[in-house]
Amino acid sequence: MATLRIAGGRVLHPDLSVTEGDVLVDDESGEIVAVGDTGDGDETLDAAGCLVMPGLVNAHCHAAMTLLRGYADDKPLETWLREDVWPVEAELTDDDIRAGTELALVELLKSGTTAFADMYFSMPEVAEAVADAGLRARLGHGVVGVGKDEDDARADHEESLAFAREYDGYADGRVQTMYTPHSLTTVDEALLREYVPAAREAGVPLHFHANETRDEVDPIVDERGERPLEYADDVGMLGESDFVAHGVHSDAAEIALIAERGTAVVHCPASNMKLASGAAPIPAYRREGVTVALGTDGAASNNDLDLFDEMRDAAMLGKHAANDASAVPAEAVVEMATAGGADALGFDAGRIAAGKKADLAVVDFEAAHLTPTHDAVSNLAYATRGSDVKHTVCDGDVLVRDREVLTLDEDAVRERATERARDLVARAE
Ligand SMILES: CSC[C@H]1O[C@@H](n2cnc3c(O)ncnc32)[C@H](O)[C@@H]1O
Numbered sequence: 001m002a003t004l005r006i007a008g009g010r011v012l013h014p015d016l017s018v019t020e021g022d023v024l025v026d027d028e029s030g031e032i033v034a035v036g037d038t039g040d041g042d043e044t045l046d047a048a049g050c051l052v053m054p055g056l057v058n059a060h061c062h063a064a065m066t067l068l069r070g071y072a073d074d075k076p077l078e079t080w081l082r083e084d085v086w087p088v089e090a091e092l093t094d095d096d097i098r099a100g101t102e103l104a105l106v107e108l109l110k111s112g113t114t115a116f117a118d119m120y121f122s123m124p125e126v127a128e129a130v131a132d133a134g135l136r137a138r139l140g141h142g143v144v145g146v147g148k149d150e151d152d153a154r155a156d157h158e159e160s161l162a163f164a165r166e167y168d169g170y171a172d173g174r175v176q177t178m179y180t181p182h183s184l185t186t187v188d189e190a191l192l193r194e195y196v197p198a199a200r201e202a203g204v205p206l207h208f209h210a211n212e213t214r215d216e217v218d219p220i221v222d223e224r225g226e227r228p229l230e231y232a233d234d235v236g237m238l239g240e241s242d243f244v245a246h247g248v249h250s251d252a253a254e255i256a257l258i259a260e261r262g263t264a265v266v267h268c269p270a271s272n273m274k275l276a277s278g279a280a281p282i283p284a285y286r287r288e289g290v291t292v293a294l295g296t297d298g299a300a301s302n303n304d305l306d307l308f309d310e311m312r313d314a315a316m317l318g319k320h321a322a323n324d325a326s327a328v329p330a331e332a333v334v335e336m337a338t339a340g341g342a343d344a345l346g347f348d349a350g351r352i353a354a355g356k357k358a359d360l361a362v363v364d365f366e367a368a369h370l371t372p373t374h375d376a377v378s379n380l381a382y383a384t385r386g387s388d389v390k391h392t393v394c395d396g397d398v399l400v401r402d403r404e405v406l407t408l409d410e411d412a413v414r415e416r417a418t419e420r421a422r423d424l425v426a427r428a429e
């Protein structure tokens with residue numbers, strides 16, 4: 001067994017207490033071996049002046065949309081998708097998606113994210129990029145029925161399931177998969193009723209957008225006489241390992257329903273604010289015992305992939321919406337970005353404890369904007385930036401050391417993404 005000791009820092013424990021201590025990890029099993037007074041390791045990673053925390057989990061993303069960062073802003077969801085995003089996405093190639101995903105991975109790793117969920121296209125390219133970069137991901141080919149005849153729509157579902165079956169457990173288990181119908185309004189009911197059971201048989205979870213905007217909720221209620229999550233439940237889409245993105249416009253009965261089903265919700269506050277979708281009822285979800293995770297959504301609606309920003313946004317939006325400064329406190333958002341995310345995605349990570357996956361972010365607290373440290377959790381929620389991350393470790397491997405990504409050539413990735421984004425947009429015009 002070869003061990004790595006992350007030494008000389010303070011450690012954030014699962015109960016969010018902080019003590020001085022080391023973290024010893026086994027780079028073969030990729031697990032944490034000991035925390036505190038661990039003794040020596042074969043190698044050491046310096047954490048002096050730092051807080052060692054669980055790696056952040058971005059539970060809803062469209063990674064390759066980094067290519068569309070700043071391409072179309074300041075519009076509501078439906079208009080933005082139909083006028084700007086979907087026309088340009090129709091021009092995407094596998095190579096574009098590889099380039100955009102690698103750009104996302106650089107940003108994720110440098111800001112301390114060790115795991116993410118991605119719903120997009122050309123997913124074998126995404127899986128390869130994740131395998132090479134060394135982080136953990138749950139990946140799904142996104143199914144959209146809009147503008148497709150039945151044969152094409154069916155082929156899309158088949159592709160999602162084929163990818164899910166083939167790549168589950170890829171990259172030594174760091175890549176796991178899911179079946180990802182885009183949303184309850186963009187995918188046909190009959191095909192959902194056919195393919196949801198097939199996903200269950202394949203043993204993969206479901207992930208989909210739900211209750212993001214009023215414009216998405218109202219037609220379902222008008223046409224079906226039931227709420228969207230009641231419809232999803234009727235189709236069998238609310239399982240214990242499933243997780244829905246957004247859940248902004250859920251009513252009390254829907255919140256109680258997904259709490260009962262054990263389905264998790266991914267809160268995407270920056271995207272919800274930017275598209276003016278609304279404010280998700282996070283205090284109600286948490287009161288009912290729903291697992292709440294955090295996601296950035298794509299970089300085109302955020303416009304970055306920094307989960308420290310997302311924690312701050314979640315706390316601020318939650319307080320503002322409830323007119324209550326205690327509505328979404330610092331502890332809640334730190335928990336959502338770590339343990340909540342890992343639980344939603346089904347990874348045995350998100351907590352620093354022996355036996356858990358060694359997915360860690362080492363945050364440099366020796367910065368003016370993080371001084372003094374009255375309360376480390378407060379600093380993480382309200383004052384830390386992604387650029388404060390010094391080292392990132394996933395599965396026991398050091399992926400970022402002293403702010404340098406070791407598994408990707410950042411300059412080459414940026415250059416490729418710049419060219420690909422320029423050519424993509426030119427093709428779409
Ligand atoms: C079928 S792959 C994913 C699909 O979702 C689009 N998308 C990006 N952001 C959002 C959002 O906030 N709500 C709904 N759909 C979104 C993305 O552009 C892809 O087409």
Ligand SMILES: [Zn+2]
Pocket residue numbers: 060061062209245297298
């Ligand atoms: Zn999304």
